[in-house]
Amino acid sequence: MSTLKTQYHHGDLTKSLLDSAAIIIKEQGVESLSMRKLADTVGVSRTAPYHHFKDKNALLCALAEQGFHEQERILNSLKSEKQQATETFKKYVHAYLEYALQYSETYDLMYGRTLWKAGNPSDSLKTASKQTFKAWIDWVEELQEKNILPNNNTPLRIGQTTWASLHGLARLFIDGIYLDKEDLSDMVEQMIKNLCSTST
Amino acid sequence: MSTLKTQYHHGDLTKSLLDSAAIIIKEQGVESLSMRKLADTVGVSRTAPYHHFKDKNALLCALAEQGFHEQERILNSLKSEKQQATETFKKYVHAYLEYALQYSETYDLMYGRTLWKAGNPSDSLKTASKQTFKAWIDWVEELQEKNILPNNNTPLRIGQTTWASLHGLARLFIDGIYLDKEDLSDMVEQMIKNLCSTST
DNA sequence: CTTCTATCTTGACAATGTCAAAATGAAAAC
DNA sequence: GTTTTCATTTTGACATTGTCAAGATAGAAG
Numbered sequence: 001m002s003t004l005k006t007q008y009h010h011g012d013l014t015k016s017l018l019d020s021a022a023i024i025i026k027e028q029g030v031e032s033l034s035m036r037k038l039a040d041t042v043g044v045s046r047t048a049p050y051h052h053f054k055d056k057n058a059l060l061c062a063l064a065e066q067g068f069h070e071q072e073r074i075l076n077s078l079k080s081e082k083q084q085a086t087e088t089f090k091k092y093v094h095a096y097l098e099y100a101l102q103y104s105e106t107y108d109l110m111y112g113r114t115l116w117k118a119g120n121p122s123d124s125l126k127t128a129s130k131q132t133f134k135a136w137i138d139w140v141e142e143l144q145e146k147n148i149l150p151n152n153n154t155p156l157r158i159g160q161t162t163w164a165s166l167h168g169l170a171r172l173f174i175d176g177i178y179l180d181k182e183d184l185s186d187m188v189e190q191m192i193k194n195l196c197s198t199s200t
Numbered sequence: 201m202s203t204l205k206t207q208y209h210h211g212d213l214t215k216s217l218l219d220s221a222a223i224i225i226k227e228q229g230v231e232s233l234s235m236r237k238l239a240d241t242v243g244v245s246r247t248a249p250y251h252h253f254k255d256k257n258a259l260l261c262a263l264a265e266q267g268f269h270e271q272e273r274i275l276n277s278l279k280s281e282k283q284q285a286t287e288t289f290k291k292y293v294h295a296y297l298e299y300a301l302q303y304s305e306t307y308d309l310m311y312g313r314t315l316w317k318a319g320n321p322s323d324s325l326k327t328a329s330k331q332t333f334k335a336w337i338d339w340v341e342e343l344q345e346k347n348i349l350p351n352n353n354t355p356l357r358i359g360q361t362t363w364a365s366l367h368g369l370a371r372l373f374i375d376g377i378y379l380d381k382e383d384l385s386d387m388v389e390q391m392i393k394n395l396c397s398t399s400t
Numbered sequence: 401c402t403t404c405t406a407t408c409t410t411g412a413c414a415a416t417g418t419c420a421a422a423a424t425g426a427a428a429a430c
Numbered sequence: 431g432t433t434t435t436c437a438t439t440t441t442g443a444c445a446t447t448g449t450c451a452a453g454a455t456a457g458a459a460g
Contacts, residue, residue: 013438031318034416045440047418052438056417113308116376118231153390160378161369161390168368169361176317178360190353190361194394213407234447245409247449252407256448 014052016042018062025063025105030114035059057115061122064109068128071110072135074099079139085146090192093166097188100170101181107174111167136163150197162195214252216242218262225263225305230314235259257315261322264309268328271310272335274299279339285346286396293366293392297384300370307374311367336363350397362395 020041024033035056036046053059078092100107108114110129115121121129140162141155149158169191172178178187220241224233235256236246253259278292300307308314310329315321321329340359343349349358369391372378378387 029318035418036416047441048439050418108313111372111375111377113312113375117374118229150394152393157387157390160383160387161365161394164368164372164387164391165361165365165394166368167372168364168366168370170368171371172311172360172364172367174317175311175313177311183360187357187360187364190357191364193352194350194361194365235449236447247410248408250449 013042013044013048017049017052017059018066021059021063022066022106025109026103030060030105030108057119058122060109060115060119061125063106064115065122065125065128067103067106067110068125068132070103071099072132075135075139085143086148086196089143089148089196093192093195094185094188096166097170097173097184101173101184104174107170133159147197149195165191165195213242213244213248217249217252217259218266221259221263222266222306225309226303230260230305230308257319258322260309260315260319261325263306264315265322265325265328267303267306267310268325268332270303271299272332275335275339285343286348289343289348289396290392293395294385294388296366297370297373297388301373301381301384304374307370333359347397349395365391365395 017038021033021038024038024041035049039046039049042049049059053062074095075092078088078095081088081091113119115125137155137159140149140159143149144151144155144158149162169187173181173184217238221233221238224238224241235249239246239249242249249259253262274295275292278288278295281288281291315325337355337359340349340362341355344351344355344358349362352358369387373381373384
């Protein structure tokens with residue numbers, strides 16, 4: 001009954017695995033996450049994780065999925081603040097980049113080739129990502145109506161290109177191409193100018 | 201003397217390795233390039249490649265470096281065409297995306313985490329990338345003078361954000377986030393509108 | 401022909417992902 | 431309370447990979 005470890009049945013191995021994995025990738029990068037070391041960290045034998053996740057890919061999908069939920073939480077939280085929509089958008093852009101850099105490894109799983117190209121995105125991951133994308137496009141439409149984002153194309157297209165721009169900036173930092181994080185907020189500000197209809 | 205294979209000394213193993221590796225990554229992705237299979241493909245023992253490249257990282261760096269040279273060639277070729285600078289810029293954007301998609305695996309090595317974050321970019325790779333970046337920034341300056349790109353910031357900043365946008369678009373396709381390549385040219389057109397000062 | 405040296409090979413090891421079969425223990429059925 | 435069942439975990443095993451160390455080979459230089 002005690003919540004102490006070293007018992008045969010672990011309690012909630014699924015959760016433990018996810019939590020430990022999240023920490024490991026945040027601190028040491030996805031490439032140094034091995035199923036075996038993870039099992040060891042959690043205090044369980046090599047193959048125990050395979051009874052909770054089909055394979056490594058499935059574990060990573062679950063991590064990515066958590067990221068999508070977190071990101072949606074961020075957007076909703078910002079939208080609930082009562083303020084000028086322009087202000088909300090600017091804050092969102094900053095928040096997006098901040099999230100991407102702070103949880104860069106999770107971000108990489110969410111939007112990187114590991115799962116989407118080299119790997120095999122799970123159905124529920126696909127669902128989560130589609131949902132997040134849809135929420136974004138809907139918001140873009142609102143922003144277009146308020147003349148904050150350009151009206152020279154459909155919400156889908158504007159949403160795609162706008163997001164692509166943010167994503168590109170995020171990736172350059174995440175992947176180690178841009179290293180000087182001093183420049184980040186400057187670049188974000190410029191990006192906002194590029195994206196908004198009202199060039200200042 | 202004959203250029204036929206199956207001789208102890210291979211002839212130009214360095215080049216053969218690079219060529220085969222380029223084909224393999226293009227056809228099957230970087231993650232399915234193994235040193236051993238590569239050696240086998242080229243018809244040489246497992247460890248022979250290690251006398252030509254310090255390790256796998258070094259081989260990949262060499263591939264990425266070729267990519268930078270190729271990309272610079274593309275830019276120079278476009279700039280040498282006598283035409284409106286606006287036209288040249290538009291063509292460049294299209295060409296950039298085309299290159300990124302056609303040689304997506306090389307592109308990933310050039311600008312992805314494999315080498316820059318998880319790996320260890322060689323000095324000559326760093327040099328090549330810096331050179332390419334500098335050529336880009338110089339051109340951005342010209343484009344600003346001609347009022348094609350916005351003048352509300354330095355060439356460096358505008359170059360960074362503009363490139364980030366292109367890169368982001370490229371990555372979303374490359375990494376399998378955007379799948380519908382029908383939409384590509386549409387999105388590129390919209391991206392150009394976002395980036396240029398003269399919104400149409 | 402001998403020696404040198406660049407090039408290539410064989411042997412070996414550790415790390416990894418993951419399958420199959422056996423062991424364990426808690427809960428359900430009796 | 432005993433037995434049965436089933437989810438959970440373990441041990442054993444295997445193939446793939448990157449890479450090191452030591453030896454083999456052959457063409458060039460003397």
